[in-house]
Amino acid sequence: MKSFTELNQLFQQYLTQNAFSQSPTTLYEPINYILNIGGKRLRPLLALRGCNLFDGAAEKALPVAMAVEIFHNFTLLHDDIMDNAPLRRGQPTVHTQYSVNAGILSGDAMLLYAYQYLMKIDNKLILPELMTSFTRMGIEVCEGQQHDMDFETNPSVTIPQYLKMIEYKTAVLLAFAFQAGALIGGASRRAAAQMGEFGRNVGVAFQIQDDILDTYGDPAVFGKKVGGDIAQNKKTYLLLRAWERADVEQRRQLDRWMLAPLEGMDEMAKIDTVKGIFTDLGVRQDAEKVMNLYLERAFDALEDIRELNFGKKEVMRDWATELMGRTV
């Protein structure tokens, strides 16, 4: 079995060979830009790993790896416009570097190219299944992004709604990458579906961990400003759980800080107060419990795959555990 480093090299090489050099450059330059300002290449690696785990030559999954990476970056282009984000991976976002129109249209082209790469896989027998799963996944990602935007103005989001949102917005793409890779690698349908379940649950756990790190992470390791979610009134697992557990006075405080307009707010005081309430209520521990529950579900799905021996399962469990610590 190849190492993650080897798979990463394989993908980087393919990405370089398949740079978008077509005309008009006004359409294709933003695509090359977003694909080359870094990123962890997490999703393409999962596709290659899914294939390679089932003894398929990882190379066979390169087109689907490219498809998921292009799809992911398409969502970044459009989400960054919708979220009015100036930076992505520390660099100007496409709509800042080029224009909003470039962000929209190059994004559209990327979604179409994701399909084009998907159709390049050798085994045409599994193509209809891949196309169907990919399309359903894409629709779920749109629904997830819409829910995320709707939540901003909805004061009564529930934890189940929140978990569904992060599942759709993030986890379904990780699930697709593993499932598609496994299918290409020769896994049975059932085994591929279990790999998808593994990816989906790891994805939700990963997002909950993201919420925890945003408030409790070490800024040097996490790489973002700590407390950003609180500053932005973001409805994270921590906040929703705090609302559930708060007494009348804590609820009043939370509402006062987290439902008020951002302008003119003392950000430091806000982060301190809200974080203090979170700590008093023990919501970090609750979040870690739920995260571990999803991780357990992921491991159960993995355990259930007869085709994989213990050694391979261990590699995947280690990978997921490391991912939670953000060292991958």
Next chain:
Amino acid sequence: MKSFTELNQLFQQYLTQNAFSQSPTTLYEPINYILNIGGKRLRPLLALRGCNLFDGAAEKALPVAMAVEIFHNFTLLHDDIMDNAPLRRGQPTVHTQYSVNAGILSGDAMLLYAYQYLMKIDNKLILPELMTSFTRMGIEVCEGQQHDMDFETNPSVTIPQYLKMIEYKTAVLLAFAFQAGALIGGASRRAAAQMGEFGRNVGVAFQIQDDILDTYGDPAVFGKKVGGDIAQNKKTYLLLRAWERADVEQRRQLDRWMLAPLEGMDEMAKIDTVKGIFTDLGVRQDAEKVMNLYLERAFDALEDIRELNFGKKEVMRDWATELMGRTV
């Protein structure tokens, strides 16, 4: 063979039955809105007609008809944002009625749903071919839109570049609709490709006619303000041809009016002067010649289809001729 009216009824019924009633409504309401504020349903009709011409039951082409209508409306949502257009079919555009974010995200979902409908066709054997053509077509439409936007700031667009742009932006979708419909209707690959050629050439002719009508049409029949392209500095076939044929003084006049900022311009004087130069140079006649050339090419492609008898070919020639007069 069914009449266009019958095909239209068939499509309208399917569209009504397949209204987007999913959740979140913030994502799906804009989709229903754009699909129900009118429109000629030209593209879905071509898909049904393509199928029905080759003796296929038109019903079999309903999913692909839906796919092309959804795809077309996806491009409207995004183009209207890029073009900053307040109205579409006399109604507020989606980004005006809802928000720019709704225009972007509901548009993305529509592109994915277009694929989902495409995958509903019964004959799975032709699915890979349809998906490949559809994806290539979609990419060409993006390239066409990008060229169109680039042309706004490019003072040296050539007529071949312009014809390529309208082919990509408009004609390739008509070509796909006919070709896909024909394939579903049981046409040979060659016959389906010829139907595509027919549609592509009719599409280019249609766009050139659109340029002519914008300057020379009867506003009562045309339904838009005459002279709008001139007022907006649009690089149409008429303008590009006038630039080619102008003498030094005419060129100076054209540049003065058509390369200047729109603000503070006397619009009536501008339309009068530029239209006067067009008339002096006979560019309307040139445009009609080129339009007829594309129409001839369309008829040649049609003629070449052995599977169709004379009566059917006559129906299609009449349809194309009527389309040029905008009575369809």
